[in-house]
Amino acid sequence: MRILLGVPGGIAAYKAVELARLAVKAGHSVRVIQTPASLRFVGRASFAAITGAPVLASEFEDDPAKGAWPGEEPGSHTPISHLALIERADVYVVAPATANTLSRLASGSADDLVSTSALAATCPVVLAPAMNGLMWANPATVENVLTLKDRGFHVLEPEEGPLASHGEAGKGRLVEPDVILHSVEMLGAQTRDLDGVAVVVTAGGTREPIDGVRFIGNRSSGRMGFAVAEAAQQRGALVTLIAANSSLPCPLGVELVEVGSAAQLAAATETAFQAADVLVMAAAVADFRPVAPVGGKIDKSAGVPSLQLEPVDDILKGLAAKKSSGQVLVGFAAEHGPSTQRARGKLEAKDLDMVVYNDISDGTIGFDSLDNQVTLITHKGERQLALASKQVIAGGIIDALVELRSSGS
Ligand SMILES: Cc1cc2nc3c(=O)[nH]c(=O)nc-3n(C[C@H](O)[C@H](O)[C@H](O)COP(=O)(O)O)c2cc1C
Structure with missing residues (x-):
């Protein structure tokens, strides 16, 4: 060495x-x-x-x-x-x-x-x-x-x-x-077991405009996705990181695409997915967005506005339906509560290869914190990764990804 x-x-x-x-x-x-x-x-x-x-x-x-x-x-x-x-x-x-x-x-x-x-x-x-x-x-x-x-x-x-x-x-x-x-x-000793593999990672939290200055957002910092992108790059992957509203520095050697809304993230991901071997969807994407965002700033003297929302298309589900053989898709499930059942439901319903589940009812991990504790759910079983820095967790996710690729699923 x-x-x-x-x-x-x-x-x-x-x-x-x-x-x-x-x-x-x-x-x-x-x-x-x-x-x-x-x-x-x-x-x-x-x-x-x-x-x-x-x-x-x-x-x-x-x-x-x-x-x-x-x-x-x-x-x-x-x-x-x-x-x-x-x-x-x-x-x-x-x-x-x-x-x-x-x-x-x-x-x-x-x-x-x-x-x-x-x-x-x-x-x-x-x-x-x-x-x-x-x-x-x-x-x-x-x-x-x-x-x-x-x-x-x-x-x-x-x-x-x-x-x-x-x-x-x-x-x-x-x-x-x-x-x-x-x-x-x-x-x-970390092998370059993703040498030349094209990996797309999404990270951060989308913002859905209400008007020109306000938005519906979420607390995702992007740390987990950035850590996955960095770990994949260090193991030889060619990484594209699609980041929504994150202030984190782009890991060295990683190509960064910055986006704002769920629609922008969907468009960028769809493009990058065409040449990808692996997609890791770590971004927290809005489930709902205002139907008709207005330009400028809503005037508060006009009274409390009523906000009509519409569902946002499920990006991962859409891409899973188009995936070609050999492509590996990984989703994240931030669920409130210790049961992995809902996360497993996502794996099945969206036809993913793996879901990374974390329990957001524990305020010390997950959103906007330095550490995380996750369960990796695949069609073959579940594996818990103990509480550790997001860098260490990212290494565990990459290990599981490499296994998935070598088992051909
Ligand atoms: C006798 C002596 C011992 C020192 N030991 C330390 C030390 O153990 N750790 C430390 O951070 N700085 C120590 N310093 C201060 C550094 O030498 C000083 O901050 C220096 O500018 C470090 O430069 P560098 O980080 O570019 O090598 C020591 C200085 C002296 C004179």
Whole structure:
């Protein structure tokens, strides 16, 4: 596995040397990039000797290995891109992730090789923070970590205990290098089992206009669909994400189509579906819409308007009726209550391949939250995915999708 190790300037940087050593010992191909500050803590020589490859600490310096990884022949020319290493990494791990580097990653900075690589990564990125306990507990760091998790970075929370700085203790201790390596191996082992598969994912919540400024909407943030799109992309799929009214950043490598209303979402999905192998309908689509939205703004002095609604066509049911053999269709069912019966009813009635059911009576999961707990319902049975981040749940959904495709249903 090609592991890119980004080393920021924290006192625990010496442990990154051990991480590199363990990774090389385990047979991985490792390249190291350092922030300028980290050079004050550990020099390049140890990393270079351990990995057998040059270490870079600036986006402006040439790579003597010309973008090659240990075990490969050096390239014949200097890579044009300062991103040559991240482009071919299977996993990018940043350890020890300093408060400063976390802040720069959360704000999208690209002012050194470590942050630029994070910004351009399409592989999983693992962050192993380490810092003084007060720095870790500071609301700025807390918020940065939440932002990064939300964007799909894998954060290995620091541990409680003695810190590397003399006499200090608290939460902020770098996770042990062997544990970091284990997480890196788990993420990097993800096979590209959707290589070249065309996946269409819908996400977010539609808005049905009442007048020029008001609409009937719903609380969907789009997080679940975005996580599915990202997971599919990381496993090699060619992903089109049709997003209704979501403010989330589009995952790297994913093609984004932005829509507003159910009708727009239906049109975009119908077009994308023609070339799709898989459709995952995670968007919360309106069931009803105003029959006659008016232009401008309804004047409140005219009294309380009466709103006549009409049903919205069921997009998934319509597409299921047209599906060609080999196409896999997945629906979502947000139901109020713990029974999976209604969700199974949807699977049958709409002739889907899988329904992802979640119980929205539990306010801590589902709509607009970071975590979810779902049951995957197929014609063959049901599988529960335990409460976890939407990224982890998305991985479970993709696993089930891959199984469905290989079983030919
Ligand atoms: C002796 C010493 C130890 C430090 N240890 C840490 C640390 O463990 N974690 C941290 O976030 N910052 C630590 N810092 C502060 C960082 O070095 C500083 O924020 C630096 O700008 C980080 O830059 P970088 O993230 O670009 O590598 C330490 C500074 C010094 C002088």
